[in-house]
Amino acid sequence: MTLVWDLPTRLFHGALAVLVVASYVTAEIDRIDLHMRCGYAVLTLLLFRLGWGVIGSDSARFAQFVTGPGRVVAYLRRWLRPEADQYPGHNPAGGWAVVAMLGLLTFQAVTGLGANDDVVHQGPLARPLGKRLSDLFSAMHDFNVNLLIGIVALHVTAVLAYRLVRGQDLIRPMLTGRKTLQAGMITPKQVGVLPALGLFLAAALTVWMITRL
Secondary structure: OEEOOOHHHHHHHHHHHHHHHHHHHHHHOOOHHHHHHHHHHHHHHHHHHHHHHHHOOHHHOHHHHOOOHHHHHHHHHOOOOOOOOOOOOOOHHHHHHHHHHHHHHHHHHHHHHOOEOOOOOEOOOHHHHOHHHHHHHHHHHHHHHHHHHHHHHHHHHHHHHHHHOOOOOOHHHHHHOEEOOOOOOOOOOOOOHHHHHHHHHHHHHHHHHHHOO
């Protein structure tokens, strides 16, 4: 078993899943104060992940798993074939799924910064934006929830499909960080925890400064 997913990436994945659920629940029960706190935490994680996608371990870097459309199409065409896992990290389709997920979550977090509930609560950017733009941010924030629910459902379906159709367990490697690599695969280079900690603190400081606007 080879270490593929580093600890910072695994912690990010787990924490993001918990916070996304918490954000949805707190909005549904009308605890906007807690919803905003969850949103700030999500934004902190997203800023960290965007940076980690540049300086992090090989399996976390966007340059390693974001491919051209041709490779994605070719991969999907042979998806049903009973072949061994050919990728130590994300496959071409999974790489773009990560980009889509991060993009929608970032859009959700950013629009939340400028949103308002027309009652008491408003994001830190709502006042600088003005009422008209803030209302637009609020509408986009509400609409994007539907897209997020859709992509989360697609993500869960894909994980189940890989397990049931291809016999590939995607959950255990993300929990343990380790998986069995096929002969000839290049072991992803790992980056230590200290750079990740520094990057996370920088992300947290950035979000804190935004909340003080």
